[in-house]
Amino acid sequence: MSWSPSLTANPGYEQSWTIYGQRQLDYGYSPPVPDRIDWGFWPGVGPGAEILGDIRGKRILDVGSGPGHHAVHLAREHGALVDGVDLSATQHQRALNAHGSEPGVRFLCGDVAEHLRRAEPYEAAYGIRTFACIDPHHLLPALRDGLVDGAPLVFSALHTDADAQGPSNEVVPRQQLIRLRDGEPIPTQMWVLTPQLWEDLLTEHGFRVEGVELLTAPEPDNPGILQLVRARRHRTTSPPRVTSRPRTARPPVPHAAIGVGAIVFGERGLLLGRHRHGTWELPGGTVEPGESLHDTVVRELAEETGLLARPEDVTLLGTLIDHVDDVVRVTVGAVVTAWRGEPADQPHESVGEWRWWALDELPQGLFACSAQILTSWRSDLPPIEHTPAHFTPYADRTPTPAKANSTL
Numbered sequence: 001m002s003w004s005p006s007l008t009a010n011p012g013y014e015q016s017w018t019i020y021g022q023r024q025l026d027y028g029y030s031p032p033v034p035d036r037i038d039w040g041f042w043p044g045v046g047p048g049a050e051i052l053g054d055i056r057g058k059r060i061l062d063v064g065s066g067p068g069h070h071a072v073h074l075a076r077e078h079g080a081l082v083d084g085v086d087l088s089a090t091q092h093q094r095a096l097n098a099h100g101s102e103p104g105v106r107f108l109c110g111d112v113a114e115h116l117r118r119a120e121p122y123e124a125a126y127g128i129r130t131f132a133c134i135d136p137h138h139l140l141p142a143l144r145d146g147l148v149d150g151a152p153l154v155f156s157a158l159h160t161d162a163d164a165q166g167p168s169n170e171v172v173p174r175q176q177l178i179r180l181r182d183g184e185p186i187p188t189q190m191w192v193l194t195p196q197l198w199e200d201l202l203t204e205h206g207f208r209v210e211g212v213e214l215l216t217a218p219e220p221d222n223p224g225i226l227q228l229v230r231a232r233r234h235r236t237t238s239p240p241r242v243t244s245r246p247r248t249a250r251p252p253v254p255h256a257a258i259g260v261g262a263i264v265f266g267e268r269g270l271l272l273g274r275h276r277h278g279t280w281e282l283p284g285g286t287v288e289p290g291e292s293l294h295d296t297v298v299r300e301l302a303e304e305t306g307l308l309a310r311p312e313d314v315t316l317l318g319t320l321i322d323h324v325d326d327v328v329r330v331t332v333g334a335v336v337t338a339w340r341g342e343p344a345d346q347p348h349e350s351v352g353e354w355r356w357w358a359l360d361e362l363p364q365g366l367f368a369c370s371a372q373i374l375t376s377w378r379s380d381l382p383p384i385e386h387t388p389a390h391f392t393p394y395a396d397r398t399p400t401p402a403k404a405n406s407t408l
Contacts, residue, residue: 014087016188017133018277020178021090024067025278027181030098031069033076039128039156040215040226047213049073051154051230055080058123061146063112063139063155064130068095068105075104083119085112089365093278096364109279109365113139114387116146123148127155129226132190136171136198140205147233153207158192159214160225167194171201198229208234258330259286261373262297262314264307264339269356271343272363272370273304276350279367282374283307283351297334304351305343313338318393320372331389333373 024030037049052060056079062071065084074080085108086092092109099105108115116122125147131139143153160166161176168174174192177185193201195212202209213228261284264271272280285300287293294311301307317333345352357363359381366374371386376393 016178016186017088018090019186020180021088021092021094022277023180023183024094025090025097030094031067033069033072035073037070037073037128039154039228041129041224042215042218045218046215046228049078051228052078052124052126052152055124057081059083059120061085061112061116061122061125063125063127064133065095065107066091068099068102068107070128071095071105071107072099072102075102080104080124082106083108083115083122085110085115087111089275089277089279089367093365100364107364108385110368110385110387113142115385116142118388119146121146121148122151124152124154126153127157129156129158131155131229132158132176132192133188134191135173136191136193136201136205140201140207144206144233149233149235151233153202153231153233154229156215156226156228157198158190159195159227160223161192162222162224164223165192167192167197169194169197171197195227195229198227202229202231206234207231257286257327258332259369260284260293260296260300260332260334261370262301263317263333263335263373263377264301264305264343265335265359269358270362270374271305271354272357272366273343273351273355274353275367279365280363280370281351281367282370284369293332293334297336301336301339304346304349305354306346307336307339307341307343309336309339316394317373317377318391320369320376320389320391322372322387322389329369331369331372333376335377 039046055074058080060074060080060082062082062084065071065086068084071082071084075082082105084095084105086095087110089109092107095107100107125143147153171191171193173189175187176190178188179185199209199212208231210230210232215226215228217224261282263282272282275281283301283304287296293316294314297314298309298311301309313336315335315337317335320331320333322329343354345354362382366384368386371384372389374381375384375386376391
């Protein structure tokens with residue numbers, strides 16, 4: 001049994017599915033657009049897209065869209081308007097490579113729960129072999145608030161794996177392996193839950209379960225089983241009960257990271273480099289102990305691009321605060337107003353292929369931190385999808401005009 005989806009928030013998820021997507025990019029593999037939707041691993045087993053109902057002209061959410069072939073099928077064959085959301089930059093890049101100009105389909109890179117909090121409510125949502133990799137307490141509240149009343153929600157999730165390990169009665173993740181061709185298996189975390197537990201969770205979060213079907217492999221020696229869950233958004237007249245938990249008596253541990261991102265913008269455009277995981281990024285990195293923010297910008301710029309600047313050529317814009325899992329991330333945006341040299345790939349750096357981009361032609365697949373910095377820098381940029389962050393501007397954040405190749 002092999003896994004093909006890319007999913008949303010999950011401890012360790014992004015690394016696992018980024019590795020998976022990169023291997024598929026290295027293989028040059030893009031799955032063909034199917035003739036029908038198969039919710040399991042086995043063609044022809046179970047129902048197809050008809051269980052979503054009439055979706056022609058409706059806004060549909062694909063949760064963990066991976067390489068995008070299912071979203072394209074629904075757009076082409078059923079006339080749906082599909083948003084495919086995936087956290088993995090490499091899986092997102094696969095979708096853009098194969099279907100980036102497909103009419104009726106839009107691919108977005110980010111946390112699907114965060115996307116739902118900003119997006120207009122959808123008229124249906126689905127996930128194909130993805131929900132086992134999502135913390136239900138992270139996703140289901142966002143789906144509850146991000147779907148219109150009566151919207152169908154259909155998803156398949158792991159029930160029994162290839163090692164005959166069955167589902168759990170507790171909402172806790174466990175380690176599973178992603179197997180791909182002859183490569184080394186990739187460990188990840190999955191929520192493999194009983195049908196009754198899925199029904200309880202969905203009911204708790206404002207859904208009415210209409211049916212659960214078990215999809216089994218056609219080969220008698222294959223123990224793999226998937227659940228196919230059909231539910232519908234069901235608004236109640238009384239508001240949901242708000243729960244809380246007591247504080248822990250344990251003291252907190254240090255859990256923050258701080259970095260910088262540098263905007264290098266001049267007559268040729270904005271400087272961006274491609275990370276080995278596929279995202280486009282501003283120059284930047286982590287602040288080292290005892291280092292000022294201005295010095296960090298200068299050092300990271302030289303280490304990643306070869307460009308030389310001085311601390312006095314750096315204007316700090318402000319701080320952006322968000323988090324990844326339990327780690328608070330503080331990112332300081334900066335504008336470099338003068339530099340010397342030409343950008344070039346540097347040895348042992350994870351970002352390269354430095355290019356100048358016009359502000360109205362920015363590439364797809366921006367790194368979340370870079371997207372946040374750019375949005376806080378200029379309000380007139382085209383809309384950029386990214387996870388939200390709290391921005392606190394500094395009092396003096398007006399940079400002088402940029403000067404390339406000036407005398408430092």
